[in-house]
Amino acid sequence: MDVPRTLAESRTAGRALRETAPRRSHAELRLPDRDPVAVVAEQNADRIHELVPLRVGRMLESPFAWYRGTAATMAADLAAGPRTGATVVACGDAHVANFGLFASPERRVVFDLNDFDEAADGPWEWDVKRLATSMHVAGRDAGMTEEQCGDAARRAVRGYRDGLDELLSLGAVERFAFQVEIEAVEPLLEDAGREELRRTLRRALRRTSEHVVRRITTRTADGRTRIVDQPPVTQHVKTATPEQLTTLFERYREPLRADVRLLLGQFELVDHVLRVVGVGSVGTRCYIALLEGPAGEPLVLQVKEAVPSVLATYGGMADALPAGLVPAGDVPAQGRRVVAAQRILQAHSDPFLGWTTVEADESPAGRRVDFYWRQFRDMKGSVELDRLTPVQLARYGGFCGRVLARAHSQSPAARVVHAYLGRSDAFEDAVAAWARAYADVVEQDHARLAAAVADGRLPAERGA
Numbered sequence: 001m002d003v004p005r006t007l008a009e010s011r012t013a014g015r016a017l018r019e020t021a022p023r024r025s026h027a028e029l030r031l032p033d034r035d036p037v038a039v040v041a042e043q044n045a046d047r048i049h050e051l052v053p054l055r056v057g058r059m060l061e062s063p064f065a066w067y068r069g070t071a072a073t074m075a076a077d078l079a080a081g082p083r084t085g086a087t088v089v090a091c092g093d094a095h096v097a098n099f100g101l102f103a104s105p106e107r108r109v110v111f112d113l114n115d116f117d118e119a120a121d122g123p124w125e126w127d128v129k130r131l132a133t134s135m136h137v138a139g140r141d142a143g144m145t146e147e148q149c150g151d152a153a154r155r156a157v158r159g160y161r162d163g164l165d166e167l168l169s170l171g172a173v174e175r176f177a178f179q180v181e182i183e184a185v186e187p188l189l190e191d192a193g194r195e196e197l198r199r200t201l202r203r204a205l206r207r208t209s210e211h212v213v214r215r216i217t218t219r220t221a222d223g224r225t226r227i228v229d230q231p232p233v234t235q236h237v238k239t240a241t242p243e244q245l246t247t248l249f250e251r252y253r254e255p256l257r258a259d260v261r262l263l264l265g266q267f268e269l270v271d272h273v274l275r276v277v278g279v280g281s282v283g284t285r286c287y288i289a290l291l292e293g294p295a296g297e298p299l300v301l302q303v304k305e306a307v308p309s310v311l312a313t314y315g316g317m318a319d320a321l322p323a324g325l326v327p328a329g330d331v332p333a334q335g336r337r338v339v340a341a342q343r344i345l346q347a348h349s350d351p352f353l354g355w356t357t358v359e360a361d362e363s364p365a366g367r368r369v370d371f372y373w374r375q376f377r378d379m380k381g382s383v384e385l386d387r388l389t390p391v392q393l394a395r396y397g398g399f400c401g402r403v404l405a406r407a408h409s410q411s412p413a414a415r416v417v418h419a420y421l422g423r424s425d426a427f428e429d430a431v432a433a434w435a436r437a438y439a440d441v442v443e444q445d446h447a448r449l450a451a452a453v454a455d456g457r458l459p460a461e462r463g464a
Contacts, residue, residue, distance in 0.1 A: 003412040003413050003415075003416065004415070004416065007415060010415035010416050010418075010419055011415075011419040012419075013416050013419070014086075014415070014416040014417065014418065014419025014420040014421075014422075015419055015420070015422070017084045017085070017086065017416070017420045018420060018422075020084075020085075021082050021083065021084045021085070022426075023420070023421070023424065023426040023427040023430060024426050024427075024429075024430050025082045025430070026081075026082060026125065026129075026427060026430040026431050026434055027429070027430035027431070027433040027434050028081065028082060028434070029081070029434055029437040029438060029441075030080045030081045030082075031077055031080060031441070032076060032077065032079075032080040034073070034076065034077065036070065036073045036445040036448060036449070037445075037448055037449055037452045037457065037458065039070070039072050039073045039076070039314070040056070040059070040069075040070070040073075040449070040458065041457075041458065043072060044283060046307070046367075047282075047283030047284055048274075048283050048284075048285065050232070051232060051276060051282055051283040052283050052458075052459060053459040053460050053461035054232055054233075054276060054282055054283075054461045055069070055279070055280075055282035055283045056449070056453060056458050056459060056460040056461075057460040057461040057462040057463070058279045058282060059279060059446075059449060060446075060449060060450060060453065060460055060462065061462075062141050062446075063137055063140065063141060063439075063442050063443045063446040064097075064134075064137050064138050064140075064141040065279055066442060066445060066446040066449060067095065067133070067134060067137050067442050068095060068097055068278075068279045068280060069278075069279040069280040069282075070280070070445070071092060071093040071118050071130070071280060071310045072310040072313065072314045073314070073445065074130060074133075074438075075092070075118075075126070075310040075311055075313075075314040075315035076314040076315065077438070077441070078123070078126045078129065078315060079314070079315045079316050083123045083125060083126075084123070084124075084125060084417075084420060085123075086123070086124060086413045086416045086417055086420070087121050087122055087123055087124065087317075087411075087413060088121075088122070088124045088408045088410075088411035088413050088414060088417070089119065089120075089121060089321060089341055089344045089345060089407075089408075089410065089411050090119065090120065090121070090122035090123065090124060090126060090127045090311065090408070091113055091115070091116065091118070091119050091127050091341075091345060091404070091407065092116075092117075092118025092119050092120060092122060092126075092127070092309050092310060092311045093115055093117065093118040093119075093130065093280070093310075094113065094127040094128075094130045094131045094404055095130055095131060095133075095134035096131060096134040096135055096138055096156075096385065096396075096397065096400055097134070097138075097382060097385070098113060098114060098115040099111070099112070099113055099114065099382070099400045099403060100112075100114045100381055100382035100383070101200065101381040101382065102114060102350075102381075110179060110180060110347065110348055111180045111399075111403065112180060112346050112347055112348070112403060112406075112407075113345055113346060113403065113404070113407055114346075114382075115278075116338050116341045116342040116345065117280075117281065117304075117306065117307075117309075117338060118309045118310050118311060119309065119337070119338060119341030119342065119345060120309040120311045120312060120317060120318075120319065120320065120321060120337060120341065121311075121317060121318060121320060121321055122309075122311040122315065122317050123317075124408055124411075124413070124414075124417050125431075126311070126315070127404060127408070128156075128157055128160055128401075128404070128431060129431055129434060129435065129438075131156050131157075131160075131397075131400060131401060131404060132153040132154075132156050132157050132397075132431050132432060132434075132435040133153065133434075133435040133438045133439060133442070135149070135152035135153040135155075135156050135393070135394075135397040135435070136149040136150065136152065136153045136432075136435045136436055136438075136439040137439050137442050138152075138385045138386075138393070139152050139153075139390070139393060140439060140443075141385075141386065142385065142386045142388075142393070144390050144393070145390075146436065148390035148393075148394070149436070149439070150432050150435075150436055151390070151394045152390070152393045152394040152397045153397070153431070153432045153435040153436070154428050154429070154431075154432040155394040155395065155397045155398040155401070156397035156398060156400060156401040157401060157427065157428035157431045157432065158398060158401065158425075158428050159397065159398030159399060159400065159401025159402045159405070160401035160402065160404055160405045161401075161405075161421050161427070161428060162398075162401075162402065162405075163401060163402035163403070163404070163405025163406060163409075164405045164408070164409060164414060164417065164418045164421065165418065166402075166405075167405060167406060167409040167414075168409065168414065168415060168418045175406075175409050175410065176410065177347075178347065178406055178409075179347035179348060180347065180402075180403055180406065200381045200382065200383050200384070212298075212300050212376060213225070213290070213298040213300065216228055216230075216234065217271075217290070224270065224271075225270055225271065225290065225292065225298070226270075226271050227271050227272075227273045227288070227290055229273070232276065232461070233275070233276045234273050234274070234275050234276070234288075235273055235274055236272075236273050236274075237273070237274045239274070239285070240272070240287070242269065242271075242272070245269060245272050245287075245289060245303075246269050248303070248356050248358065248371070249269055249289065249291075251356045252354045252355070252356045252371075252373050253265070253354070255354065256352075256354050257351070260351050260352060264291075264352075266293050266294055267291040267292060267293050267299055268291060268292055269289055269290070269291050270290050270291065270292050271289075271290045272287050272288065272289045272290065272303075273287065273288060274286065274287055275287060275288045275302070277302075277304075281304070284304070284305040284307065285304075285305040285369060285371075286302065286303070286304045286305060287302070287303040287304075288300055288301065288302050288303070288376050289301045289302075289303055299375075300375070300376040301352060301373055301374065301375060301376060302373070302374055302375070302376040303371050303372075303373050304371060304372055304373075304374075305369055305370070305371055306334035306335040306337065306338045306355070306370045306371060306372050307334060307370075308334055309334075309337065319337075320337070321337060321340050321341060321344075333355060333357055333370050334370040335355030335356060335357065335370040335371050335372040336355045336370075338355070338372045339353050339354060339355045339372050344407075344410050344411075345407040345410065346407070347406065350374045350375050352373065352374055352375050353372070353373065353374050354372065354373045355370065355371065355372045355373065356370075356371050356373070357369070357370050357371070358370075358371070383396060
């Protein structure tokens with residue numbers, strides 16, 4: 001839909017959407033003809049073959065682990081349901097485990113979305129439904145009652161609505177500058193939850209490049225620093241030589257901000273390994289690169305393959321950010337999509353965030369591969385959901401909903417969404433009901449995965 005320019009026009013458009021897509025219609029779960037295991041197998045086709053069993057093994061751990069790894073399946077399922085037609089720069093994978101702590105450029109710990117592999121222009125309600133369902137599934141995994149799980153899902157949606165209400169009372173520049181400090185989380189939690197948050201913060205503060213290097217490297221006889229192999233999670237590979245990665249590093253560095261480019265010019269690449277991360281990303285080409293400065297000071301960067309967003313490949317959305325953000329006529333670069341989306345959706349983005357492309361004739365994969373670069377584990381941390389009480393989980397979900405609202409509020413269509421939601425509880429009640437129904441689907445799909453592994457359709461490696 002075309003985004004109205006004025007606030008009054010946005011209000012009119014948002015209210016009109018209630019006629020074409022009633023808020024209560026979001027409770028209806030419509031599923032296409034589907035084989036969720038086939039989607040996993042299809043995604044595995046372009047991944048590193050040796051790591052596919054590890055990906056499947058991680059998804060087998062629990063219904064929530066399956067859910068984390070199946071943004072593609074959910075995008076296809078959401079595409080079959082009702083939608084308003086209003087789109088924003090969406091996360092594409094806004095489940096509760098993709099919110100957490102990290103360091104701002106000023107070295108303050110902030111709380112925000114932290115995964116943008118699937119981010120693209122997409123329906124705002126898909127992000128909200130993915131968050132709400134993750135609350136319900138996580139609550140079930142922790143042994144909570146259906147009422148408690150439903151409350152957590154509903155609070156997440158209510159937090160989103162309240163967040164938009166607060167943010168849309170600000171001007172566009174004020175929304176752009178709005179940020180969430182870690183201190184804002186504490187009042188939402190009970191005493192035990194606050195201690196859990198402080199424990200998470202202490203752990204995050206220790207996760208610097210220096211800490212990573214101490215844990216994963218050794219010194220060779222000639223005094224060089226080398227990353228220790230821990231297969232299959234961390235291992236040296238022959239898919240990229242040091243010379244090739246150094247060339248890639250120079251390409252990545254060139255378009256960065258002048259101050260960051262000058263800083264990185266003082267560092268030299270000394271080692272790199274393939275490093276398995278997450279659940280859904282397992283099997284993609286993901287490296288960590290160890291660099292050393294003039295005094296031997298370490299800097300660890302992650303170089304992660306960027307594949308087309310599931311919002312495009314399975315959700316049917318255009319594989320691009322909104323018009324004007326990518327130069328017309330350029331070949332779509334998935335790394336640039338991830339970087340642009342992260343800068344839009346986060347209040348503070350990593351200053352080392354950048355992207356590069358390896359063309360097909362340079363790529364061991366035999367095809368063009370896009371990458372994005374960022375710091376590895378720079379004060380990153382996340383709350384352990386199974387340590388929260390039902391009340392704490394619900395409050396935390398509401399907070400994550402507010403953070404998602406801040407991300408969406410950067411898109412002009414957020415004004416239309418705000419008007420669509422209004423003051424009624426209708427949308428949050430509908431989405432909470434949808435989340436409960438979809439949580440049943442998640443458990444059924446997880447069982448189907450287990451059956452596919454048992455009958456040999458998919459390989460699995462557990463415990464790595």
